[in-house]
Amino acid sequence: MSGIKVFISHQKQDSEKAIWVQNYLKTNHGIECYLDVIDLDFEKGEEIADYVRKELDKCSHFLVVMSSATKNSWWVPWEIGVATEKDYPLASYGDNVALPEFLMKWPYLRSSFDLKKYAEAIKETKVSSGFSLEDNISESVTASSGSSTKQFYRTLRSKLGQ
Incomplete structure (x- = not known):
């Protein structure tokens, strides 16, 4: 689906689940995703941070794949912080994780089934909010994110009964 791209944040141990989510969204809903499966080297933290920021700037939504292993990650909370700072529509996915x-x-x-509702909410709010990734992704998302992010949350929470 043009104009929509989900940044999938995950802990390395959850790569298989994150790949499954990516494939599910692409195959069943035509939603593009960015999934970082490179082996991060903490000695190159600044370079990795710059790289991740650039990739995040190419995305319109942010999804965290959660598991009990996530609490041991340094990068997932950092990515959540960057996405929050940019006011990206954020959601988390995890089977029975507290x-x-x-x-x-x-x-x-x-x-x-919840991922299906997530994809539906993305598509519905894209139409009503006008997410656009054609020219300058970060500017267009930032410019439209305030009301569109809130609309996304309202739509998705309604679908999920939250």
């Missing part, structure tokens, strides 16, 4: 309180602020998905 989320930390700060992540309960955003919609959470627990199943493929």
